[in-house]
Amino acid sequence: MADQTEVPQQAAAAEQAEAAHQGEAAQPARVRDLEVDGLRKRFGGHVAVDGVSFTVPAGTLLGLIGPNGSGKTTTLNLVNGVHRPDAGAVRVGGVDLTGRRPATLVRHGVTRTFQTPHVFHTITALENMLVPVLHHRGGRAAFQDRALELLEFVGLAGHRDTPASELSGGQQKLLEFVRALMTEPAVVLMDEPFAGVHPAVKELMRQRIVEVNARGTSFIIVSHEIPDLTRLCRQVICMSEGRVIAEGPPAEVTADRRVVEAYLGRGAAATGREAGT
Numbered sequence: 636m637a638d639q640t641e642v643p644q645q646a647a648a649a650e651q652a653e654a655a656h657q658g659e660a661a662q663p664a665r666v667r668d669l670e671v672d673g674l675r676k677r678f679g680g681h682v683a684v685d686g687v688s689f690t691v692p693a694g695t696l697l698g699l700i701g702p703n704g705s706g707k708t709t710t711l712n713l714v715n716g717v718h719r720p721d722a723g724a725v726r727v728g729g730v731d732l733t734g735r736r737p738a739t740l741v742r743h744g745v746t747r748t749f750q751t752p753h754v755f756h757t758i759t760a761l762e763n764m765l766v767p768v769l770h771h772r773g774g775r776a777a778f779q780d781r782a783l784e785l786l787e788f789v790g791l792a793g794h795r796d797t798p799a800s801e802l803s804g805g806q807q808k809l810l811e812f813v814r815a816l817m818t819e820p821a822v823v824l825m826d827e828p829f830a831g832v833h834p835a836v837k838e839l840m841r842q843r844i845v846e847v848n849a850r851g852t853s854f855i856i857v858s859h860e861i862p863d864l865t866r867l868c869r870q871v872i873c874m875s876e877g878r879v880i881a882e883g884p885p886a887e888v889t890a891d892r893r894v895v896e897a898y899l900g901r902g903a904a905a906t907g908r909e910a911g912t
């Protein structure tokens with residue numbers, strides 16, 4: 636199985652690196668570069684991610700675009716440890732964290748949101764906020780103020796005691812976003828934060844991402860809709876069939892012939908709209 640290809644020495648080295656960083660997790664976000672180097676992942680006979688490399692310098696807001704099925708979600712899954720890569724490396728602040736578990740990535744400052752929000756439905760918005768810090772010193776009492784502040788930040792303070800299942804899809808995405816901020820991450824990976832949400836939620840999400848980024852947190856924002864990222868990111872990467880086919884400012888990337896072909900060729904944008912026209 637591809638998921639058992641982790642090199643033990645690599646794991647041991649990362650454990651040591653992790654030990655050296657113990658105790659840092661409760662400190663405010665530190666600047667950390669994220670490096671992705673030659674990532675590759677095969678599912679059965681299909682190579683979903685095929686040699687993907689990029690760097691996210693600390694403080695960057697990077698867009699990751701590409702048609703459906705191009706490997707964007709799998710790339711995020713490889714970065715935060717949902718899947719182990721068959722090849723390649725993930726480094727955070729110079730520490731090799733390849734194939735480490737999501738919880739370890741969180742301790743090293745990398746958090747994640749999902750295409751379909753992964754909130755806990757039966758507990759309240761406030762309780763959801765406290766899940767990532769339950770094992771931190773001081774427990775919920777120490778983090779309640781921060782949780783309420785963050786709920787307020789995305790207009791959810793009035794819903795603190797509402798079970799997450801009763802929030803709209805857009806509100807669940809906002810909740811998952813601010814829950815990811817509870818651990819004061821250096822890098823936030825967001826998978827399709829704008830997909831299927833009301834335009835007003837989209838605009839609020841966009842503004843809040845910009846504000847958090849302005850305080851030094853890096854983001855990788857995945858979207859299959861190029862226009863969602865053109866106003867948000869100064870740098871975008873486009874994937875197609877598991878590979879990076881273009882990288883640069885949004886206007887350049889959307890005009891790139893390979894990018895236009897990747898979208899039109901898949902029939903994902905028969906009108907050409909999604910190709911940035």
Ligand code: ADP
Pocket residue numbers: 678681682683701702703704705706707708709710
């Ligand atoms: P995107 O997010 O760009 O739409 P994905 O990364 O989800 O693309 O998928 C890339 C390719 O990998 C697709 O062909 C998809 O069907 C396949 N894939 C993704 N995850 C799995 C999985 N867990 N098992 C098998 N195939 C997968």
Ligand code: MG
Pocket residue numbers: 707708709750
């Ligand atoms: Mg996806």
